[in-house]
Structure formats: C-alpha cells, structure tokens
Amino acid sequence: MRVIAWLVEGTWPACVDAVRAHAPAADDVVLLHVSEPAVAGLGHGAFAGLLGRGHPGHDPGDRMEESGERSATALLEAAAGRLGGACSRVERGGRAEREVVAAAEGADLLVLARDGDRSRLGPHSLGPAARFVVDHAPCPVLLVWPEPAPDLATLPPPPPPHHD
Template identity: 60%
Template sequence: MKVIIWVAEGTWEAAVDAARDLVPAEADLTLLHVTDDKVAAAAHHAYTGLLGRGRRERDPGVRLEALSQAAAAELLEAAAERLGRDAAGQARHGRVEHEVVRAAEGADLLICARDGASDRLGPRSLAPPTRFVVDHAPCRVLLVWPEPAPGLDSLPPSPPSPPPPH
C-alpha cells in the first residue's frame, strides 16, 4: 500500500497523526510538502522590474526561494519525527493543488487535513486548494479534522419545503 501524507503548514500534525494511527505498518509512506512559488516569483519580478539594474545577489526572490526550501526541509523533518516510522520525504514546488494531485498518482491513499473554517461542518471547512485536491485526487482520500470536529448543531438549516400544489 502506497500512502502520501500531505504535510501542509497549520494542519500537518493531524495528517501525520492519522497516518501513524490508521495506516498499516507495512505501508510505503511518503511525506509530501509543496511550496507555492508565487511569493518568491512576485518578489523576483518586482526586483527585475527595475529595468535590469538590479544585481542577482540582491534579488529578494532568490533569498525567499532559499528560505522556502529550508522551511520545507524543517517541516518534513518534524513530520518524520512525529510519524515515528520510516517514510520518504518529498519536497515539491509549484501550484500546490496541482503538485499534490500529481504526487498522488499511483498512490493507494492520500491523507490530508481540513484547512478552512473549523467552527462548522460543511464545504467551507476546505480551502480552495484542498477542495481541488479532494475533487481531483487519483486515489482514495482520507480527510481529517486538525482539531475536534464541530458538533452537528453547526449544520446549516434545511431549505424550506416547497409549497404544496393547488
């Protein structure tokens, strides 16, 4: 069994805990982190917008890329320690939701955590990238709450019944 554990900032602990508690010991585990390139690219493009007068060593985009890579490595290391068993680490970069779906190709299970509104049940408990992953993953998806799930009283009311025909 091949299992991908999506290690995302803010919710990774819940995904790792679910894998540790629910996935068989003989499973092939991969801890996946994806860095979104948008911030570093924006800094780089803003800097190069100086009509080419900037020097590469001063480009803040280069520094942000290095910081992002270091943060991803630290996060994957913390996830591996929390998991407490052998797992490969995979750091990708690009459009997060697309990279997660690509990484799940050939996997039997993708484990991820909800990352939206945590005060009620419903579709807003998923941020748009996570919703995309859930909708497009080419394998089974285990979706976990990062904290205890809200109660059933958080469900929206049922829509009103249509009026009876005359």
C-alpha cells in the same frame, strides 16, 4: 499499502497522526510538501520592477526561495520524527493542488487536512486547493480536521421544504 500525506504548515501534525491511526501497517508512507514558486516570483518581480535592476545580489526573491527550502526541509524532518517510522520525504514545486493530485497517482490512500473555515461544519471547511484535491484525487482520500471538529450545532439549517 502506499500512503501519501500532504503536509501544509499549520495542519501537518493532524495528517501525520491520521496516518499513524488509520494506516499503521502502511509499508510505503510518503510525506509530501509542495512549495509554490509564485511566492518567490513575487519577490523577484518586485525587485526587478521597483527596486532597481543593477543589484542582483540584493534580490529578495532569492532569499525567499532559500527560506522556503529551509522551512520545507524542517517541516518534513519534524513530520518524519512525529511519524516515528519509515517514510520517504518528497518536496515538489508548482501549483499545490495539481502536484498533490499527480503525486497521488498509484497511491492507496491520500491524507490531507481541511484548509478552509474550520469554525463550523460544512463545505467552507475546504479551501480551493483541498477542494480540488478531493474532487480530482485518483485514490481514496482521508480528510482530517486539524483540531477537534466543530460541534454539530454548526451545521447549516436544512433547506426549506419544497412545495409543488
């Protein structure tokens, strides 16, 4: 069984725990992290446009890229340690939602955490990236709460009755 766990800063422990709880017999676990190059691109652009073009060694975009790479490596190492079993670690770059969907091709299960408003139940608990992945994943999806789920009292009220 091939399981992909999409790991994002702040919610990755819940995904790793879900793999351990719901797919303990998986023989191929992939811990996936996606870095968006647009973040460092902002630093490069700001430097080129505003801070001067003659000092390439001072480009903050370079430092942002290096910092992002170190952070992703540390996150994947921590996740592998928490999983406590065999896994592969994959770092991809690009639009997160598209990279996750592409990585899930051929998988038996994709695990991801809610990334929106987690204070109440409902569709707003999914941000745009997770919504895209849930809607387009080419395999079954296990969607987890990064912390205990909100109380059922947070459900929105039912729609008013329809009268003809």
